[in-house]
Amino acid sequence: MNIEQIYTGCLAQGAYYITSNGEAAIIDPLRETQPYIERLEKEGVKLKYIFETHFHADFVSGHLDLAKKTDAAIVYGPTAQPEFESIIAEDGQIFELGNVKIKVLHTPGHTMESSCFLLMDENGKETALFSGDTLFLGDVGRPDLAQKAAHLTQEELAGLLYESLTKKILPLDDEITVYPAHGAGSACGKNMMKETVDSLGNQKKVNYALNQPNKQAFIEAVTDGLLPPPAYFGMNVAMNKKGYxxxxxxxxxxxxxxxxxxxxxxxxxxxxxxxxxxxxxxxxxxxxxxxxxxxxxxxxxxxxxxxxxxxxxxxxxxxxxxxxxxxxxxxxxxxxxxxxxxxxxxxxxxxxSGKETDTVKRITAGEFADRFETEKSVVVDVRKESEYAAEHVEDAYSKPLAYINDWINNVDPQQHFFLHCAGGYRSMIAASILQARGYRNFTEVEGGFAAIGQTKVPKTDFICQSKVLSTQNS
Missing domain, CATH: 3.40.250.10 (Rhodanese-like domain)
Incomplete structure (x- = not known):
């Protein structure tokens, strides 16, 4: 038996490749299938199952293309209603893969069809849990994405998630390895660890959501501080469910x-x-x-x-x-x-070709410091709220990039402002969008707050971001 995590950093997403005695299964595959096909051919194994933990919102899975190219069966947990051929498993149903077995654990809460897959080795020992978006490392799946489809509130979904975790996951052995669908940086959770693999026993110790005293406390903890989901999430769900x-x-x-x-x-x-x-x-x-x-x-x-x-x-x-x-x-x-x-x-x-070009007014952090005047300079910080709360330029405005479509119309085109993020990536996104919509009276700061922090520009006192997050979640 072999288990491989295929982690894609830019999506903070984990797919899983499992082989046993000439047969393979892939859990939550990426959109492009050729790397999987080449891997299967190289190792001389046949893809038997494509397991989907749920209808993903943050990415489009490769399940359909992969099934067409390999004749492997697509497997979802109970209540899933995809608009293509697939196996809708029963809770507790077991799938054989070579010399190992994979058991379906229906764990609604993140979404109604959300399921985990429990791997039992050649000796029948439960060894690995592919937890999807039900259980992350340091967190659990957000319970607000499926409200409309499930006709439930986020609090009701959180309650279902609590029941799933306490009845299906927590009773499992501490030695089981947890393989989640996402890690730090994903919008599917709010407090994920940077690690991508852990033991269930350690998660029982360190995961805030698994250490709430009762159901109500769990509901309050996991629903507090949730940011609005990215607007494209619903469209990805539709593609994963209907096809593409x-x-x-x-x-x-x-x-x-x-x-x-x-x-x-x-x-x-x-x-x-x-x-x-x-x-x-x-x-x-x-x-x-x-x-x-x-x-x-x-x-x-x-x-x-x-x-x-x-x-x-x-x-x-x-x-x-x-x-x-x-x-x-x-x-x-x-x-x-x-x-x-x-x-x-x-x-x-x-x-x-001689065609028209454009540029962005960009200055170094040193130049920004020379021009900065506390009472006159308007500074727009496009980092996340938690980054801003941890430390920021005095009197700077917090305007997160994620909400630019909400605040851009309130920008005064006559008022000059300085624009920055943490290192220049997000502020240039903002700068390009601003200029594309006709706003040009700003100057972007190269290197962002990381560079500004090395200058004389006055800043608020630093507060550890983990403390900021724990305060927001308390």
Missing amino acids: GSFDEVLNRGMIALSADDFEGMAENTGALILDTRSNADFAKGFIPQSVNIGLNGDFAPWVGAMIVDVKQPILLVTDAGQEEEAVTRLSRVGFDQVLGHLKGGFATWKN
């Missing part, structure tokens, strides 16, 4: 290379959004007017989902040379399948 186009077709379309003239014409004729995936440093120096910058070397896919929202939005890509396929792949992971092509040769092609 082949990834191969999505990739082939996105890999169409366009000349500067063709790129410009397509942008004008289709209403496509120009997405520039280069680094914030390169983008600041020059870009196609109206482009939105979300750097590939960062939490690319989640920020695309949060900022663009509509997965049906046509997109044209500007990337560094050789990064086109990676960009299309990452976009598909969160359901953005309408990539119409990319600019051949990247931004240099556009610039060399």
Whole structure:
């Protein structure tokens, strides 16, 4: 028997590859299936099952393409109603895989169909729990995503989650290894650990949600401090439940290379959004007017989902040379399948054609410090609330990037302001969106708060973020 965690950092997502005696199972696969196919062929094993812990909201699973290419059966837990052929397992149902067995544990709460999969080794010993979004390391799944579909409040869903954990998970042996669907950085929880594997026994000790004195305290703890889910989540759920186009077709379309003239014409004729995936440093120096910058070397896919929202939005890509396929792949992971092509040769092609370009006013933290005047300078901090609460520039405004569509209309175009995040990634996203919507009276600070912190600019006293979070959750 072999268990491998396939962890994708930009999504904070864990898929699992299990083999035993010539048969394999994959739990919560990524959208692109070729790496799995190649792995199966190399090891000479047959994919028997594709287990889905639930209808995912934060990414589009590869279950459909994988099933079509391998004839493997897709398995969901009880109450799931996908619009394609699959096995809807019963609670407690056991699936044989080579010399091991996998038991379905129906654990509603995060969603109604949410299920965990308990692996029993060759000797029948319970050894691993694939906990999906029911149990994370340091946290549990948020109970507010399925309210509309389940016709329940988040408090009622949290109550179901409590029952699932106390009746199905906590009675299991402490030595069982927990393999969650997500880790720190995922929007599916609020307090996840940076580790991606742990023992159940240790989680019983350190996980705040598992240490509440009663059901009501659990409900209050897990529902307190929840941020609104990203707007694209519902669209990803629909794709996972109803189906989607082949990834191969999505990739082939996105890999169409366009000349500067063709790129410009397509942008004008289709209403496509120009997405520039280069680094914030390169983008600041020059870009196609109206482009939105979300750097590939960062939490690319989640920020695309949060900022663009509509997965049906046509997109044209500007990337560094050789990064086109990676960009299309990452976009598909969160359901953005309408990539119409990319600019051949990247931004240099556009610039060399003599077409109009734009820039972002960017200064160093040192220059910011020289220009900063406590009573006159307006500073906009686009970091998360918890980052801002931990420490910020005195009198700075907290305007999280995630809510830019809410606060952008309140920006006074006549009032100059300085813009920063933690390191420059998020503030350049904000800068590109601001300029695309006609706001130009601002200056972005290179290096963000990390660089500002090394200057004389007055700041509030630092408070550990973990303390901030624990205060918010108490």
